[in-house]
Amino acid sequence: MVKLAVQLKATLEGLTDLKPIGDNFNWLFKVRCSGCREEHPNWMGIDATETRDISGSRGEANLVWRCQLCKKESNVSFDDSFKRSSASYTAEDSEEQRFATLAVLECRGCELTEFDPKGVWSAKGAESGTAGAGVSIMEVETRISRA
Ligand SMILES: [Zn+2]
Known part of the structure; x- marks a missing residue:
């Protein structure tokens, strides 16, 4: 079993606490078989x-x-010891230009190779707690690392 962390880095302007919405968020991954090393194309x-x-x-x-x-x-499950509900990408992460972990998954017989951040995300206004003018999310990068 290998534990993998889904990590994101972005430049947030006027925003903080960027995270996918809902426990039923559809996380999109490329998956590679650990047996034959073949990556599934979809x-x-x-x-x-x-x-x-x-x-x-x-x-x-x-x-x-x-x-x-x-x-x-092979199979993949979310590691529930990692609290996804409280994980988010913050304004501080953005200032430091560091990756933050949004989810941890346990993979048996396969590995996740890429994460596509497609879907509905939420963020808060960095100052007032509400989203205001002149906010943006740029330079989004994702990666999968060993947790
Ligand atoms: Zn295979």
Whole structure:
């Protein structure tokens, strides 16, 4: 099992606490099979509120995937010991130009290689707590690192 952190870096102007909305946010990843090292060509969505049965076990995972090439089954689940609900990208992270972790996932038999931040995100106004004029989010970069 490998634990991977989904990390984001961005330049926020007038905003803070950038985060995906909802526990059922559809996190889009590229997935690579650890058996044959083949990367699946399509983006795969993982939703923390959905679970699927793992073949040959009583376990469940948020994503169960079978590699088309080597037929090996692998699975991915959100690590609930990492509190996604309180994780966000803050104005301070932006000032420091550092990556912040937004989610941690446990991968068995596969690895996540890329994260696409597509979807609905929320942010707060940096000063007043409400979004105002002249706010922007620029230079968004994402990466997957070992957690
Ligand atoms: Zn494979």
